[in-house]
Amino acid sequence: MRISTRNEYGTLKSVIVGSVENFQWPDNDLEFDKSILRSTYHKKLKDKTPKSDVLLEAQDDLNSLVTILQNKGVEVHRPIINGPHWSYSARDILLTIGNKVIQCPTPYSSRANEIDMYPFLLEADTEIIKAPRPHHVDDAMFDAANVLKLDDKLLYSLSHSANEAGADWLQKQVGTDFEVIKWQVVDHAITHIDSTILSVAKDTVIVNAARVKDNQLPSFMKNYNKIWIEDVAPLAFEYFPYASKWIGMNVLSIDPDTVIIDSNQIKISEQLQSHGFNIIPADMRQARTLGGGFHCVTCDLERQ
Numbered sequence: 001m002r003i004s005t006r007n008e009y010g011t012l013k014s015v016i017v018g019s020v021e022n023f024q025w026p027d028n029d030l031e032f033d034k035s036i037l038r039s040t041y042h043k044k045l046k047d048k049t050p051k052s053d054v055l056l057e058a059q060d061d062l063n064s065l066v067t068i069l070q071n072k073g074v075e076v077h078r079p080i081i082n083g084p085h086w087s088y089s090a091r092d093i094l095l096t097i098g099n100k101v102i103q104c105p106t107p108y109s110s111r112a113n114e115i116d117m118y119p120f121l122l123e124a125d126t127e128i129i130k131a132p133r134p135h136h137v138d139d140a141m142f143d144a145a146n147v148l149k150l151d152d153k154l155l156y157s158l159s160h161s162a163n164e165a166g167a168d169w170l171q172k173q174v175g176t177d178f179e180v181i182k183w184q185v186v187d188h189a190i191t192h193i194d195s196t197i198l199s200v201a202k203d204t205v206i207v208n209a210a211r212v213k214d215n216q217l218p219s220f221m222k223n224y225n226k227i228w229i230e231d232v233a234p235l236a237f238e239y240f241p242y243a244s245k246w247i248g249m250n251v252l253s254i255d256p257d258t259v260i261i262d263s264n265q266i267k268i269s270e271q272l273q274s275h276g277f278n279i280i281p282a283d284m285r286q287a288r289t290l291g292g293g294f295h296c297v298t299c300d301l302e303r304q
Contacts, residue, residue: 002302003126005096006178007149008199008295009253010303014075016118017066018090018297020058020290021081024049026110031161035191038160045240050289054238058088058286062297065260068282072254077301079117087114089292090299092192094118095144095170097154098177104144105131105169107161124301129173142166145192145296150199152177155218157193158184185216194295195246200227200277201256206268208246227271233264235288242291250293254280260294262287 001014025048026032036045066076079087087093093114095102101124103115112133115121121128134141142162147170148155154174156167164182171180190196196208197217204225207217214226232248249268252260261269263281273279287293 001120001124001126003096003099003101003121003124005149005300005303006098007151007303008300009201009204009256011255012069012072012074012253012300012303014077014301015069016077016079016090016094016299016301017062017069018088018292019079019081019085020055020062020088022084023055023058023086023088023290024084025086026108029108029110031107032110034160039241041241043240045242047239050286051238054286054289058284058290061283061285062088065282065284065294065297068260068280069254072258074254075301077118077120080119081117085114085117087111087117088290089145089296091194091292091296092143092145094299095147096300097147097149097174099125100127100129100173102129102144102170102173103131104142105134105140105166106143107134107141108143109133131169137163138165140166140169142170143192144299145194148193148197148199151202152179153220154178154180155193155197156180156182157190157196158182159190159192161191181218181220183218185212192296194250195244195293198249198251198295200251200253200259200272201225204275206249206251206272208249210246225275227275229268229271232268233262233266235262235264236285237288238286239289241288243288243293245288247287247291247293247296250287250295252294252298262293
């Protein structure tokens with residue numbers, strides 16, 4: 001197995017797809033509990049195990065995604081499930097960058113050792129870095145999903161799940177191969193970057209127009225091609241939405257011309273087609289319930 005990735009849009013050769021086998025929301029995870037309290041939704045999450053029909057739909061959609069990827073020649077790996085977990089969104093904790101795999105210093109204590117679910121990484125031609133756990137407010141802290149890979153730059157979204165110390169620590173790990181660029185434009189209620197901005201081709205991004213204005217983008221994006229997403233089709237959810245409606249713009253690029261997008265997002269699909277992209281519509285029916293769209297539930301291992 002080879003680990004090699006510098007961006008979000010190169011031809012995808014190998015990937016992890018998450019799982020809902022033995023899925024449970026965590027107990028005794030302070031950051032998770034805070035994330036529920038931050039929600040403005042009028043109900044709060046109560047059941048630690050989602051209903052069986054929710055998990056069956058999610059499982060079917062993940063398996064369909066695997067089939068789509070395999071039919072495109074992508075090698076797919078799945079986590080090895082040894083106990084209760086919530087690694088449906090495989091991208092959250094593991095940052096693959098260059099030939100490195102970084103288990104990030106996540107604030108979610110229940111996901112601190114998630115790399116153990118991927119023993120096949122130990123056989124890969126890669127450098128594995130396990131970040132120290134954050135125990136103090138000044139300790140390095142971030143999730144992999146706070147980071148957007150843009151060739152020689154890593155756009156690092158500051159939020160309640162990613163602090164400045166984390167960006168400084170990450171810069172030390174990647175050395176001069178990548179420049180870590182700290183960026184804060186949305187409020188701290190927004191956890192991860194990939195429902196705000198995504199890279200879909202060389203110097204091309206899709207941007208959440210409800211959260212970001214052009215003059216708020218990093219200066220290096222001045223001449224980028226920006227595809228502004230004014231709204232999304234809200235997806236249904238079961239009882240409590242762990243993700244906002246903007247999970248609908250959470251697309252996965254499988255090469256510089258092709259993206260996988262939720263079949264409900266017809267307007268976004270038309271926008272992307274008008275910019276020359278090929279569209280593969282697919283379902284991720286429990287994306288809002290479980291907190292992850294196509295980009296979230298995958299973790300790139302190799303792109304060319």
